[in-house]
Amino acid sequence: MLECPRCHRPVSAKQSNCPICGETLKVFGHPGMPLYRSAAGEGFLCDTCTYHADDSCTFPQRPQAVSCTLYRDSRAVRFTASEVKSRYRAQLGWGERRYLWLGLGAILVLSLVLTLSR
Numbered sequence: 001m002l003e004c005p006r007c008h009r010p011v012s013a014k015q016s017n018c019p020i021c022g023e024t025l026k027v028f029g030h031p032g033m034p035l036y037r038s039a040a041g042e043g044f045l046c047d048t049c050t051y052h053a054d055d056s057c058t059f060p061q062r063p064q065a066v067s068c069t070l071y072r073d074s075r076a077v078r079f080t081a082s083e084v085k086s087r088y089r090a091q092l093g094w095g096e097r098r099y100l101w102l103g104l105g106a107i108l109v110l111s112l113v114l115t116l117s118r
Contacts, residue, residue, distance in 0.1 A: 036071035050074040
């Protein structure tokens with residue numbers, strides 16, 4: 001169940017408009033496209049949006065958008081590619097690394113044996 005941002009009543013997730021106040025809950029009536037809104041008195045969505053921060057937003061209401069379909073919170077924790085790789089390598093224990101090298105060695109020995117047997 002969703003909550004209507006205007007009247008704060010529960011609304012089914014399948015409905016695109018609030019049956020009580022008529023507030024639009026989904027973009028163009030599409031159930032998979034949420035419409036992000038800034039809370040009353042909180043300012044504009046663009047102030048905390050990732051696309052506004054990196055100047056890649058093409059939304060016509062920018063920088064004073066109070067509702068948006070592509071909003072991404074820049075305050076959310078995000079990792080760079082190098083951070084993801086370093087975290088993966090840290091999680092990859094000696095056992096997984098050993099099996100990788102053993103597998104490569106086995107392939108090398110097998111190919112050498114097949115080459116010499118001809």
